[in-house]
Amino acid sequence: MFKKRNLKLVLVMLLMVSLLMSACSSSAPASTESASASETTTESSTSTDTPKEMDKMTIQLKWLPQSQFMGYYMAASKGYYEDEGIDIEILPGGSDIIPEQQVYNGVADVGVTWVSSLLKYQSQGWELKEVAQVFQKSAMLLVSKAETGITSPEDLVGKKVGSWFGGNEYEIYALLEANGIDREKDLELVQQDFTMNQILNDEIDAASAMTYNEYGLLLESGLSDADLNVLDMNDEGVAMLEDCLFVTDEWIAENEDLFVRFLRASIKGWQDACADPEAAGQVVYDADQSVSLEHQVYMAKEIAKLVTPEGFDPAKIGYIDMDAIQQTADLAYKYGLLTEPAVLDDTTITSKYFEEATK
Amino acid sequence: MMNKVKNILWPLLFGIAFLALWQMGYVHKVLDLKPFQLPVPLEIVQTLHANLPKAIKDCGVTLSGAFIGMMIGSAIGFMIAVIATIFPKWGYGGLIIITAFNAMPIVALSPIMNLYFSTGMAQKIGVVTIVCMAAMAMNAYSGLNTLKPYSMDLMHSVAAERWVIFKKLRLPNCMPNVFTAFKINVAASIIAAIISEYFATSTAGLGFGIKDNLRKAEMAMGWSYIVVASLAGVLIYIVILLLERNVIKWHASQR
Numbered sequence: 001m002f003k004k005r006n007l008k009l010v011l012v013m014l015l016m017v018s019l020l021m022s023a024c025s026s027s028a029p030a031s032t033e034s035a036s037a038s039e040t041t042t043e044s045s046t047s048t049d050t051p052k053e054m055d056k057m058t059i060q061l062k063w064l065p066q067s068q069f070m071g072y073y074m075a076a077s078k079g080y081y082e083d084e085g086i087d088i089e090i091l092p093g094g095s096d097i098i099p100e101q102q103v104y105n106g107v108a109d110v111g112v113t114w115v116s117s118l119l120k121y122q123s124q125g126w127e128l129k130e131v132a133q134v135f136q137k138s139a140m141l142l143v144s145k146a147e148t149g150i151t152s153p154e155d156l157v158g159k160k161v162g163s164w165f166g167g168n169e170y171e172i173y174a175l176l177e178a179n180g181i182d183r184e185k186d187l188e189l190v191q192q193d194f195t196m197n198q199i200l201n202d203e204i205d206a207a208s209a210m211t212y213n214e215y216g217l218l219l220e221s222g223l224s225d226a227d228l229n230v231l232d233m234n235d236e237g238v239a240m241l242e243d244c245l246f247v248t249d250e251w252i253a254e255n256e257d258l259f260v261r262f263l264r265a266s267i268k269g270w271q272d273a274c275a276d277p278e279a280a281g282q283v284v285y286d287a288d289q290s291v292s293l294e295h296q297v298y299m300a301k302e303i304a305k306l307v308t309p310e311g312f313d314p315a316k317i318g319y320i321d322m323d324a325i326q327q328t329a330d331l332a333y334k335y336g337l338l339t340e341p342a343v344l345d346d347t348t349i350t351s352k353y354f355e356e357a358t359k
Numbered sequence: 360m361m362n363k364v365k366n367i368l369w370p371l372l373f374g375i376a377f378l379a380l381w382q383m384g385y386v387h388k389v390l391d392l393k394p395f396q397l398p399v400p401l402e403i404v405q406t407l408h409a410n411l412p413k414a415i416k417d418c419g420v421t422l423s424g425a426f427i428g429m430m431i432g433s434a435i436g437f438m439i440a441v442i443a444t445i446f447p448k449w450g451y452g453g454l455i456i457i458t459a460f461n462a463m464p465i466v467a468l469s470p471i472m473n474l475y476f477s478t479g480m481a482q483k484i485g486v487v488t489i490v491c492m493a494a495m496a497m498n499a500y501s502g503l504n505t506l507k508p509y510s511m512d513l514m515h516s517v518a519a520e521r522w523v524i525f526k527k528l529r530l531p532n533c534m535p536n537v538f539t540a541f542k543i544n545v546a547a548s549i550i551a552a553i554i555s556e557y558f559a560t561s562t563a564g565l566g567f568g569i570k571d572n573l574r575k576a577e578m579a580m581g582w583s584y585i586v587v588a589s590l591a592g593v594l595i596y597i598v599i600l601l602l603e604r605n606v607i608k609w610h611a612s613q614r
Contacts, residue, residue: 095557098574104396117575124576125395165562166574190479190560191567193470198560203477337575 054087055258060108061093062243065288067299068212069112070280071134071307071317075269077283084261092288095194100128100246109251110262115241115328117167119342127249130349132263132318133325134270135306138239140171141215142231143199144206150229153179153236159205162192172208173335174238175231196221206231212302216295240328242306245318249347256353263318263357270317274304315358320351398579407583414568418587421565422595424480425552428487429544435488436495437537443496444503444529445521454496461493465551469558479561486555491544498540502533538603545599549592565591 061069072090075081081088091108093099099111100121115130122128142161144150150159153175163169169189176183183189192198192207196217199207209215218228233239245263252259273280281297308314322344329342342348380386382399390397398406407414439457443450465486472485506528514524556566565588572581 096570096574100576101396121576124578125393126576162560165567165571189562191558191562192560193473193558195470197474201474201477203473203560 054082054085055261056087056089057081057110057258057262058089058091058108059262060091060097060099060102060111062099062112062114063093064290065090065092065284066213066291067277067281067284067296067303068243070273070277070284070300070303071266071270073269073284073287074273074280075265077287078269078272080265080268081262084265086258086262086265088262090287100126103246104128104248106251109247109255110259111246112243113246114167115244115325116170116332116337118244118246119329119332119348120167120337122348123338123340123342128246129249129252129347130244130246130320130325131252131259131353132245132266133241133320134245134318135241135243136309136312136319136321136324137306138171138233138242139211139302139306140168140233140239140242141209141211142172142175142206142233143209143215143218144229145199145202145223146227146229148205148229150206150231153181153231156206157181157186160188160190160203162190162198162204162207164192164194164208167337168208170332170335170337171233171238171240174240174331175233175236177335178236178238212299212306216298216302219298220295238331239324240331241324244320252353260353260356263353267317267357270307271314273300274308274314274317277301277304280304318354318357320349320354325349395576395578398582402579403582403586406579407586410580410583414583414587417563417565417568417584418591420480420563421483421549421552421556421588422591424483424555424564425487425548426595428484428552429491429541429548431484432488432491432548433495433540433544436492436497436540437499439492439496440499440503440533443500444525454500457493457496460489463489465490465554466558469555472555473558473560477560479556479559479563482559483552483555483564487548487551490547490551494543494547495537495540498536498543499533502536503529506532534607538599538607541599541603542596545595546592549588549595553588 059072061072063069065073069090072088076088076090091102093112099108099113100118102108103111104121104126110131112134115133118128118130142150142156144159148159150156156176161172163172172189173183176187181187190204192204196207196209196214198204199218200221207214209218215228215230219225245266247259273283277300278297281293281300284300285293285296307317325344329338329344332338333341377386378400382401384394384399386392387394387397394402436457439450439453443454468486468489469482472482476482476485510528510532511524514528519527552564553566553569556564557570559567561567562571565584568584569581569588572578572584
């Protein structure tokens, strides 16, 4: 009897909670329409003054809100998008959110993705176009503990090597094949999760790591640079380009001016962020507290090295280096991501809007 | 007889019509999709045909993991139900803990299992085991304890010992529930195995194939894995149904 009454109580409470929630949600739509965008992104703006005619725009990130995308968060918090008359919404990514599909389906207007991945989608017939190249270098590393003794690609033979797959494996394929290692027979490639536990627990010998994220996780877990061996894709000559901006042909045809304004504001955001990564890390942390402030700042510093490598003019952030794109495309074709050479012309990649924005 | 034919014919016709509409692009029109987003059936079949050996191998990996995990999980669940029946006072607590385990999402469980097991197969079995425990424990417990009133009286009237009651009364009485649990667990174990492969330290299995190919825009390949996964699920379900028919012939549901 006692139990039954308890159960009833729980049920009643559940009912009340759900009633409350539905009451909230039914009253919500009217207010969210106007408030959602300004609430989520442009915290700096005071919501009281009614803005002039603002163009709504959505950007889909490739991954969780983190300093990897600090330029956009910086531009949003400093009001650069507002200055250009853009009401920006920044959509975070996740393990099964695929920017190419989000943008193609119209969930977002602009997307951030890796060039190699975009090339694959383009080759399958998706009408997507690269419009800016944010990262000038590859951030992909293959890290291993020093005691494992992996100092050159040849040392990977007979080892267990981690990759995230899903399109992130091709630099590793290229690294292996360029060094005459058969990825089927000479070693074991396994899927890595999004932690670094597998390498910390010695379940795998070498792990994929981005300079700005997973390598930092290893350092935060108590290892030092001296404890780790690193194979850098840039040094091994198998670098593929990563974060770029892309749009659909259909959308850009109608929103050329809007996109140029967006790009101008974003470049400004990136310039500020790269000039002061500490502040950028703080801005990203304020927008989303999913990881610690220290990690966001660490990441911001590493990202700055990719967006503005040594000797790179910050005014040119977003510049599309066609030689690097060509190398990415060549590697993608040579190592099996693409079944035929990538088409690199105005239909798939264009610097037009970048030039317009940096004029 | 006529009815039986009709019962098979209608769903079959409906299925064929649906596939035909899909193939001819009407489904794409309704859903506003392009063929490179949702491949047509013929393309999926062709892709599957071209990659059959690999797909079957991956299917074997997933199914064997799901099966072993389901068996271990069901066995543990059953044991807990038995303990809860024999020692009702504290055994029932075990049931509650198991149910709490069941509430854990597979996406959270899979990375955790990676900490304890270093191979993809062991991780998969670990995840499936936990997922399958609760359904069996709860069902078996209810089967072991929901006895017809007079049957217990009868056992008492002949002064049957506890063990005899258990063997002759409780155990047969719980068989239909055990099969219900198995049927739930078949579906659950395959789902759990596939999702665990999303996070596994391995590149084998249907789950990895679905995730990896859909991410890489290899839609036809991804879909052929989905087809294999659902075929495997149906197949195992049928096996369990046949088994049930033979084991509990006496039960009302089978007459």
